[in-house]
Amino acid sequence: TAGITQAPTSQILAAGRSMTLRCTQDMRHNAMYWYRQDLGLGLRLIHYSNTAGTTGKGEVPDGYSVSRANTDDFPLTLASAVPSQTSVYFCASSPGPHTDTQYFGPGTRLTVL
Amino acid sequence: GQNIDQPTEMTATEGAIVQINCTYQTSGFNGLFWYQQHAGEAPTFLSYNVLDGLEEKGRFSSFLSRSKGYSYLLLKELQMKDSASYLCAGTDSNYQLIWGAGTKLIIKP
Numbered sequence: 001t002a003g004i005t006q007a008p009t010s011q012i013l014a015a016g017r018s019m020t021l022r023c024t025q026d027m028r029h030n031a032m033y034w035y036r037q038d039l040g041l042g043l044r045l046i047h048y049s050n051t052a053g054t055t056g057k058g059e060v061p062d063g064y065s066v067s068r069a070n071t072d073d074f075p076l077t078l079a080s081a082v083p084s085q086t087s088v089y090f091c092a093s094s095p096g097p098h099t100d101t102q103y104f105g106p107g108t109r110l111t112v113l
Numbered sequence: 114g115q116n117i118d119q120p121t122e123m124t125a126t127e128g129a130i131v132q133i134n135c136t137y138q139t140s141g142f143n144g145l146f147w148y149q150q151h152a153g154e155a156p157t158f159l160s161y162n163v164l165d166g167l168e169e170k171g172r173f174s175s176f177l178s179r180s181k182g183y184s185y186l187l188l189k190e191l192q193m194k195d196s197a198s199y200l201c202a203g204t205d206s207n208y209q210l211i212w213g214a215g216t217k218l219i220i221k222p
Binding site: 035040041042043044045048058059090097099101102103104105106107 | 117143144146154155156157158161200202204208209210211212213214215
């Protein structure tokens with residue numbers, strides 16, 4: 001079982017360019033999340049989706065957008081990347097929202113120059 | 114405000130016991146998670162405490178005191194593979210997880 005996958009593994013992106021980070025889970029989990037992890041800081045929630053067709057804003061949503069067209073996929077888009085978006089991005093899923101155990105993908109390391 | 118505090122780094126010896134503390138201030142508490150994260154990898158679930166007390170799971174145990182806003186993760190019989198960061202997370206009033214910055218545990222032979 002794949003669990004939760006992310007693509008790409010890493011990416012270098014020029015400032016001002018757009019980018020979509022992909023996330024797919026095969027566990028039929030209702031809830032999905034996008035976090036960023038920066039050195040010295042805890043994981044910070046960017047956006048979440050409690051169920052297919054719905055999304056919500058987390059702690060640091062500015063500059064990012066998401067969609068949840070189906071249960072399995074939860075892509076994260078950076079419309080116009082800035083250097084401060086350099087980070088490691090983790091996608092996660094859980095059977096129910098937030099307080100259920102979350103299962104994380106392997107992460108995408110993004111560098112914006 | 115909402116805050117999760119844990120030590121930045123701890124060092125322990127192989128075979129010993131270590132306790133990693135976490136204090137939290139959140140406006141809506143619904144439980145406390147501990148995750149393990151090896152360098153360059155994703156966090157993986159260790160434990161979830163909702164009620165006060167100690168929950169044991171093999172070499173790892175987790176404790177919660179709701180009245181004190183305090184939790185700890187206890188690791189026994191430390192092995193080199195336990196070298197990792199340990200993340201504490203609690204829920205806020207919107208039931209979203211608030212994460213601590215993590216405690217990097219270094220195990221020495």
